[in-house]
Amino acid sequence: SKAKETVDQHSKVLQFQDSDADGKDAKLVFDDSEIDRPSAPLATKQNRWALFPPTWGYGAPAYSPCCVLSLMGDPVPLYFWRIDSRRLKISYTDAHGLPIAYIFHKRLLRRSLEHFRKLEQEKQRKKIEEDKKNGSSADALKEEIDELLLNYREQLLKWLTDVCRSPLPNMVKRWFLNKLEKGNTINLAPKLGNVNLSVIAHCLAMSLPAPNELSSTFKRAFAGEIPPDFMHFCKRRNGLYGIHIVRGGTLSELRNFGAAVEECPLGYDHLTGSKNNASMYLDIIGHFNSLTWLVYVTGLDTIDDALLKWLAEYTKEHPWLFVFLENTQTSWNFSENRDRCELERAPAPVERDLSCVDDLDNPSVAQLRPNHVQSYSLVSRLLQTRNLDEQAIKSMDWENLSSLTAQLFLEQNSRGGAADTPAATSWATWTREDSFDENFQKRVKRTMLEPDPCIFLLCSPPGAGKSYFADELRHAMGREGYAHAFIDGSDDRLVDKALLEILELEVPARISKVFLVVDEFHMLSESHKTELFDWLLQHQHRLHVLLIANRKDSRD
Secondary structure, eight states, X not given: OHHHHHHHHHHHHHHHEEEOTTSOEEEOSOOOHHHHSOSSOOTTOTTOOOSSOTTSSSSSOOOOTTEEEOTTOOEEEEEEEEOOHHHHTOOOBTTTBOOOEEEEETHHHHHHHHHHHHHHHHHHHHHHHHHHHTTOOHHHHHHHHHHXXXXXXXXXXXXXXXXXXXXXXXXXXXXXHHHHHHOSOSOOOOOOOOHHHHHHHHHHHHTSOSSOTTHHXXXXXXXXXXXXXXXXXXXXXXXXXXXXEEOTTHHHHHHHTTOOEEEEEOHHHHHHTOSOHHHHHXXXXXXXXXXXXXXXXESOSBOOHHHHHHHHHHHHHXXXXXXXXXXXXXXXXXXXXXXXXXXXXXXXOGGGGOOSGGGGGSHHHHTTSOOOOOOOTTHHHHHHTTTOOGGGGGGOOHHHHHHHHHHHHHHHHHTTOOTTSOOOOOOOOOOTTOOSSSOHHHHHHHHHTSSSOEEEEEEOOTTSSHHXXXXXXXXXXXXXXXXXXXXXXXXXXXXXXXXXXXXXXHSOTTOSSEEEEEETGGGSOHHHHHHHHXXXXXXXXXXXXXXXXSOOOTTO
């Protein structure tokens, strides 16, 4: 009892008292304990569940993985943030071990969260009258603000983790944390006197989640130590991605400014095909170390979309790292991947030399053009059954080719499959007479909610609302008792983990009804697509599958 009393008093002092700039004790205005561990059950919040059964431990249930719990069930004024070492590609070292998580005191985020809540309350106040007309209650508005607040808090905790695991000196890290806790005080940013450390500090300052009252202060803090002519090398696309496409000669410019650059030549490997995308990806990111914030890649005249996406996402997870690609043509890369690249100092695009269709066959252009045509072993035999020549289909337009393909495979399915193909399955049938004259969302949703297993390939250009629709469909399927599973076809986990392993991890065999969403399906390689459909065939009895793609290849 004495130990519990001591802990109670210590926790109370830490949670409700703080020292302001004048050294006076001030009571904290903001406290998010009621959101993480509410004293009353959240009956109206159906999509937020306690982390553990109510029979585990003492006190109110925990609703957030950021909670830190005491053995006695008392509230602890700390946040817990786990580090995903596999996604960040952090490996064990003898000097530092393997970082697992960080624990932060709640007072570090108090001011930022309070500022964010006030802004959201002001926004909601303007909508109150309209929401009352729609029947929305004050409790619903409060829950919406709480949900936004929790999302913003996760962004801040991730940013704090990035600051703490960065190679910055401890005095700079303390300055960031002190500013975040106490706001705009007269404490000036420390002078670094090194362009490399200044770039890292500036990138972290710019990545502070918005809105925040310190954003303008952080943006100015370290920018003055970076030479004006060097600043364009520190730009991040959309404030997130550190991929730069640059012309030859940029490497010497960087070194003239004293930048710590690691060169990664891939010309021979790219020319001979001795390394695949995964090997090149690991080679590039393997050049990063505690003293290197920029890897300069040479020898790639073109780059596969999968590799470009992996590199972009890697720099997004590490907001102070950059990858420069010298003389790499991205003209035929997917538009959504080009939008992740900084192209201010890129070489002239090859399409400027195109004046007619015949120029596409120019050897200097043809070697850069991608080929989205895939072979299929059964095509010859299927065409023979209809007395068709393989050469004849090359002149067909897309509509006739799609119709022919559907008929061929429907015939194949009705015969029960060839000797080397799976037998006819119990997948739901969508006959040729069906069309998309009605709203496709209603059609897909109606078919998905039927008991028969089904699979959809939803294909459209980026920004058409596919992911938003998939999220709505997830809620509808959840109300019907379907568990939700999600796989990203461009996930860099595919670099060091088999797709089958990811599928078994995300879709456990014990779950009988699963709604599986495979996003970025077009980014999967042909071997991965084959592996995916082999797995779907084995588990079809419990699956409703939605494949989301921005484009389709000939085999899809």
